[in-house]
Amino acid sequence: MEVPVIDLLPYLMVCGKLGGDSAEQASQLGPELEELCVKVSRILRETGALLVKDPRCTVEDNDRFLDMMEKYFxxxxxxxxxxxxxxxxxxxxxxxxxxxxxxxxxxxxxDMQQKLKTMPKEYQPCTPTGPDRKWRYMWRVGPRPTNTRFKELNSEPVIPEGFPEWKDTMDSWGQKMISAIEVVAEMAAIGFGLPKDAFTSLMKQGPHLLAPTGSDLSIYGELQNIFAGYHYDLNFLTIHGRSRFPGLNIWLKNGQKVEVKVPVGCLLIQTGKQIEWLTAGECIAGMHEVVVTGRTLDAIKLASEQNRSLWRVSSTLFSHIASDAVLKPLGHFAESPLASQYPAMCAGEFVEQELAVINLKGKKPESC
Incomplete structure (x- = not known):
């Protein structure tokens, strides 16, 4: 199965996000765009992953970012x-x-380990034996709240010496990917029968993070080496630019394993745990892993022949619900039989609880 591709251009044009009066035009989607929004929500619900084309996020933007991060790693x-x-x-x-x-x-x-044992062998992930073999750089994107209970989740950025283009490159690519996520969040909300801003209003001043990873294929470039073991993302929606080395496997809601192929000019969006919370499990956080596959080995061979970098860089961005906003099933999702499994809590508290499990937490969270 191929992950479906959605062209965001028609929605961007009608809603004035490429210029024009967005307030006037946004209420006139028409049946075709409304159907497209329903399609977006259905894909996120059924697959947990979506490929999009956004003319504001160019191949040149992605390449500029990857070039800089390869030099850093x-x-x-x-x-x-x-x-x-x-x-x-x-x-x-x-x-x-x-x-x-x-x-x-x-x-x-x-619980996850027990579930994995029940999977058909061809759908099982590679079994990790220790921490991930990847470096990750975290860069905050967008404004942060002046008053928050979760100050550590809204800290100031760190800039490495010797990279004068760092801030402009990170901010530019990060803002463009956030803009793409906001459009998908609007379309999904409409498709789910919620107000257009049901998700995006909760994202305002969220601790969004551009989080490129780097894995050294000159050291770890052997078949089935694991760079990111089987997991879900704890945030709202995750977006990736196209990597120069494949290796991402995702699991659909039905349990099927799919090796993702991101076409040139496309971005990959995946569902995180926060959208699962807001939809009372209608959208399940997408499971995924990053490993060395046969296609990765082919890309390593080609890069070596062309004397290019052997660092696998992902241009990943985690969009978040604002730390002080309350996570709970929205609108009609509150009436779901599963709603009780998603109790109301501050998004920041939820994030810190999740971090404790994966060895990235520093202190006890504050409650709302």
Missing amino acids: ERPSEFKRLQERPNLHYQVLVGVTPEGVEVPRSLVDE
């Missing part, structure tokens, strides 16, 4: 560790998380 470990902030929960905050720190959920979650 190629620097010695001693240099990269200067941007380490373990006191600030590593991943969901700022700076770099070295390889060998983040623990995949499937390594520590006993």
Whole structure:
């Protein structure tokens, strides 16, 4: 199965996001766009993943970002560790998380381990034996609240020395990917029969993070080596630009395993745990892993022949619900039989509880 591709251009044009009077035009979607919104919500519900084309996010933007991050990850470990902030929960905050720190959920979650054993063998993920073999750099995107109970989740960014283009490149690519997610969030809300801003209003001043990962294929480029063990994302929606090395496997809601092929010019969006909460399980957080596959080996061979970098870089961005906003089933989802499994809590409290499981938490969360 191929992950469906949605062209966002028709929605962008009608809603004035490419210029024009958005307030006037947004209420005139018409039956074709309304049907497209229903399609977006259905794909997210059934597959947990969606490929989109957004003319505001160009191939050149993605390449500029990947070029810079390859140069960064190629620097010695001693240099990269200067941007380490373990006191600030590593991943969901700022700076770099070295390889060998983040623990995949499937390594520590006993319920998940039992579930994996019941999967058909051809759908089972690679079995992790330790922490992930990836570096990750966390960069905050967008404004943060001046008053919040979760200050560690809204910390100031860290900029490495010797990269004068760093801030502009990170901010530009991060803002463009956030804009793409906001459009998908609007379309999904409409498709689910919720107000257009049901999701995006909760995203305002959220701790969104551009979080590129780097894995050294010159060291770990062997078949089935695991860079990110089987897990789900704890945030709202995750978006990825196209990597130069394949290796991402996702699991559909029906349990089928799919190796994702991201076409040139497309972005991949995946459902996280926060949208699962807001929809009372209608959208399940998408399970995925990043491993060395046969297609990865082919890409390694080609890159070596062309004398290109052998660091696999993902341009991943985690969009979040605002830390002080309340996570709970929205609208008609509150009437779902499963709603009681998703009790109301601050998004920031939920994030810190999740971090504790995967070895990235620093202190006890504050309650709402």
